[in-house]
Amino acid sequence: MTSALLAAVAVAVAVAIQLASGSGFGLLAAPLLLLVEPDAVPVPLLLVTVPVMLVAAWQDRSGLAGGFELGRVVATAVPAAVLTAAVAPQVLAPATVLALGVLEVVVAGAALTGWRCADVPVVAPAAGLASGALAALVATPGLPVLVVYRNPAPAAYRANLAVYYLVITVASISFIQGLRGIGPDALAATARLLPGVVAGWPLGAWLAGLVPGRQLRPAGLTLAALAGVALILKAAASCDRGR
Template identity: 35%
Template structure:
């Protein structure tokens, strides 16, 4: 069972990971989970996935509020339905891997899968069926690791940047909420996850405020290579450590 809070050094490193992930999420509509999840899995594996999801709820809500005028409401119902289904599936899986050595390995592999999806540059038409399918896959990935954005990003690849980022942030916030609910029902989120998340959460509004001047000037493509490189490196270290 995890202690209520980790040591100061681990906490500071996790705080930085959350801040970087929050900044990327705000600017690109994805990235928080790919940055924060592998870093927390390396530094504080006992707090996964609950802490990543609880802080992620703040990240998604804050990023959505910053760009809510660009959200296209008609996109939301099929994506929400898929995300809820995926969260239910993942909660069942989580009862078997959370708290075991398998979780860091699963996290690392899903990060690599997410990076691979992003790099492949796949494209899907933006339709209710593709939103539902992407939402389901995102629900499974997001509930287990906090990384649910890449499947939705495939659907929004050809969509105007502001609409894409804003609507994906809505899916992200909703996904965090249903994932937390599913894991609470499954009994795999506890007091230690909540306590740690509460100490990390102040980094979210501070980061969102700091990156606000960049939102109109920084293109998603400019920051994506850095975010993907950091995520892939952390996941690689995580996988190697889990196996050896």
Template identity: 30%
Template sequence: MPDLLPALGPWLICALAAAVGCALQRLAGQGFGMVAAPVLALAAPEFLPGTVLLTGLAVGAGSFVADRSAVVTRDLPPGFAGRMLGAVIAAWIAARVVGTPALPLVVGGVVWLGVILSVAGLRLGPAPRVLFGAGTVAGVMGTLTGIGAPPMAIVYADVEARRSAATQNVFFAFGMAVSIAALTVAGLIGLRHVAFAATLLPVIGATLWLVRPWAVRVARGRIRPWALGLAATAATVLIARSLIGP
């Protein structure tokens, strides 16, 4: 029977990554997966992608509850539909890469794709067709790695900060739930993923509570470079380690 939890050292590293990613997600509507996934791939790869998705669901749901009054509800149906399609596609891919040496490269590559999309300066706007397309891409990225925020971040780049973060957090929480369902059906989420995620929930709850006073004070633009820098660094280390060994 595989270990249900990583050793204490890797657990502490993952807990710190979860806390940092959770704070970024709460304040900016993106960042959890881009920080947590590559760190988990380095410290406890056998728990990917299930643990990132399970903890991401808690992060997104907690962030949504805090800012639910700012959600743009008319944007949700097309984005939800795209996310479900993307999750189905990704579950098929995941069945072929999870547990293989290809997974860390997939995670690192998706993180870098997310960083590139985030800094590309694209301006699309939340039209229904755009939301469906972004949701589909986010569904593929998010189900494979827990990193589904960048496509939606592009869509909401010009939307007022609080509404943008709140609506993205709804997509994030919904996307995590759909991705969890898809991977569970594919047999890729088990007891050890649930157990590890459960031990991280107190960290996430404490982080959401601690950053709450900052939600209306911190400008999204000030957080974004830090989030992208952390994500790019972790992804680069992960790819390099996968290619040249520890």
């Protein structure tokens, strides 16, 4: 199986998980793509995130009836994404990949075991800073938001997260385009990922009706932990090749 086909399969699975659980697209797709097609992270993955989140927001649009609930997170996430895009290296060093992987495993694991961050005003902006930086680095803004955001209504949970991811992604792409442009290689890699979006859409729409609302957040955190393990393995493999 070629790397392009593996990348499309990874995206299809990530799309299905996103539409079903409300999160997981970047958390799952980025580590898998770093393993099979590293050039697809972050810019091509950010580009395909836009149609995925548009579909996700439309699928659960009824959940936005009460309004958008992640404004305080967006307020700091957008500047953080812009700043990180300006200074982030084109190719992530193994040490950076390792640090990201450890962060995802530790934070997601703690949240799954019952840890709750304090409900104080500074938490949401802090989550936004971390989320925006991760969006520009590896197209995975989900983990900090999953830790702080809770909504028992499945449609509202999925819709708010989809809109949030869409806003942060568009901000990251816009600044990257303005700063250094998006070249033909990135556009070609994006095109190779699009069949995965098309394939994962109907599967995710079907799965969305099967996932119990109380399982949405644990499912997203579990994916974050697994994604962190994949990043750690990626960093370890890179270090072995460098010896």
